[in-house]
Each structure stands twice: as C-alpha cells, then as structure tokens.
Amino acid sequence: MRTRLKVLRAERDLTQAELADKLSFSRNTINSIETGRFVPSVVTALRIAVFFEKPVEEIFILEPEDQP
Amino acid sequence: MNTQTRRNNPGVAVFLGTLWFIAYFGARALLERPLISSLAVRYLIAMLPVVLAGLTILAVARLVRRLDEMQLRIQVIALSTGFLLTALLLMALALAQYAEPSRFATIRLTEVWVAIPAIYFIGVATARRRFE
The missing domain is CATH 1.10.287 (Helix Hairpins)
Structure with a gap:
C-alpha cells in the first residue's frame, strides 16, 4: 500500500508536527505512515481522510500486490 | 512540542x-x-x-x-517481548540451578524482576526500529 499523505500535507503547507497536533497523533506516527512503515487502522485512516476532506482511497492506495 | x-x-x-x-x-x-x-x-x-x-x-x-494507535502497537510488542524474554530468563535460571546448584543457588529469583524493565526497553527499541 502506498499513501499520498506526504503530498497532501505539503499541499496544505503543514509540517509533520503540525499535522500530528491537529489529529492528536504523535509526529513519529505521521512519519511512519508517510514512509509506509506503519499501516493505520480504518479509524485512523478515516480520521486522516476527514481532515483532508478526501475519500480514504485517494489517500491510501492499494498496490497491485495487495489486491486479492 | x-x-x-x-x-x-x-x-x-x-x-x-x-x-x-x-x-x-x-x-x-x-x-x-x-x-x-x-x-x-x-x-x-x-x-x-x-x-x-x-x-x-x-x-x-x-x-x-x-497513546495513539502506533504507539499502542509498539507497547504491545514491547510488553509481549518483555514477557517472553522474562519467562526465558526465569526458565534458564531455574534449570541452571538444577545443573549446578552450588553456583546458581546464590542467585535470588526476587532480583530477576529488576531485569524486567531492561528487557521491556529492549522490546520498545525493537518495536520502534520496526515502525519508526
């Protein structure tokens, strides 16, 4: 799975710390999601999607190898 | 901050x-x-x-x-690692006491718990390296 979180964050001109603060996550969590080291739960993904006002599948995209 | x-x-x-x-x-x-x-x-x-x-x-x-979701996952991994390593340590000490009572009988099992925080921090470091 890949994520467009870093791009969306850059579009809003937010640092990782600022985004973490707005979503009540730690900065490390934002960094780990952006680098793909941590795959968030549905609830966390939806909270991010609501914040960016985008459908969740526009932020988190399944790679061909992730699909059944 | x-x-x-x-x-x-x-x-x-x-x-x-x-x-x-x-x-x-x-x-x-x-x-x-x-x-x-x-x-x-x-x-x-x-x-x-x-x-x-x-x-x-x-x-x-x-x-x-x-804690947020990732931090909780790190803690779960750290605690489960700590629990398993503590169990291994206790088992090794108990069996070593059977093998060589004169040497290992002097180790007090009440002191093993002092090692638990150190083992827990090893678990935290391992989990953080995986996610961060």
Whole structure:
C-alpha cells in the first residue's frame, strides 16, 4: 500500500508536527505512515481522510500486490 | 512540542518510578539490617515501595490511555517481548540451578524482576526500529 499523505500535507503547507497536533497523533506516527512503515487502522485512516476532506482511497492506495 | 507529545509527557511516571526504585532498595537495605525491631514499622517500611509501585502503575496507565494507535502497537510488542524474554530468563535460571546448584543457588529469583524493565526497553527499541 502506498499513501499520498506526504503530498497532501505539503499541499496544505503543514509540517509533520503540525499535522500530528491537529489529529492528536504523535509526529513519529505521521512519519511512519508517510514512509509506509506503519499501516493505520480504518479509524485512523478515516480520521486522516476527514481532515483532508478526501475519500480514504485517494489517500491510501492499494498496490497491485495487495489486491486479492 | 506538539499537543500529543505534551499529553504523553512521562515526567510524573518517571519521577514516581524513580521514587519506587529508591524506596525498594532503601527498604531492603533497612530491613536486612537489625536496625528496627518494631514489627509494625518493619511492615510499614516494607509496604512503602508497594504503594509507590501502585502510584507508578496508575501514572503509566494514564499515559497508555493517551497513546495513539502506533504507539499502542509498539507497547504491545514491547510488553509481549518483555514477557517472553522474562519467562526465558526465569526458565534458564531455574534449570541452571538444577545443573549446578552450588553456583546458581546464590542467585535470588526476587532480583530477576529488576531485569524486567531492561528487557521491556529492549522490546520498545525493537518495536520502534520496526515502525519508526
């Protein structure tokens, strides 16, 4: 799975710390999601999607190898 | 320092944990010497570290409730690693006592728990390397 979180964050001109603060996550969590080291739960993904006002599948995209 | 970092400031837990360790070793040092004869006072000294341990656990529980999803996963991995490594350590010590009682009988199992925080931090470091 890949994520467009870093791009969306850059579009809003937010640092990782600022985004973490707005979503009540730690900065490390934002960094780990952006680098793909941590795959968030549905609830966390939806909270991010609501914040960016985008459908969740526009932020988190399944790679061909992730699909059944 | 963002809101999440501020809310997860472990200062109180670290302070209470430090007091707990000092009280534990202080109580042991006092109780191992025949300085205090009153049984009530000896029990009072013996229970002081338990009270501080309880307060530390409460402070840690408050921190855990505020962790986000990834931080919780790190803690789960750290605790399960710590539990398994502690079980291995205890089993190894118990079997070593059977193998060579003269050498390993001097190791007090009551001191094994002191190793648990170190093992837990190994678990935290391992989990953080995986996610961060």
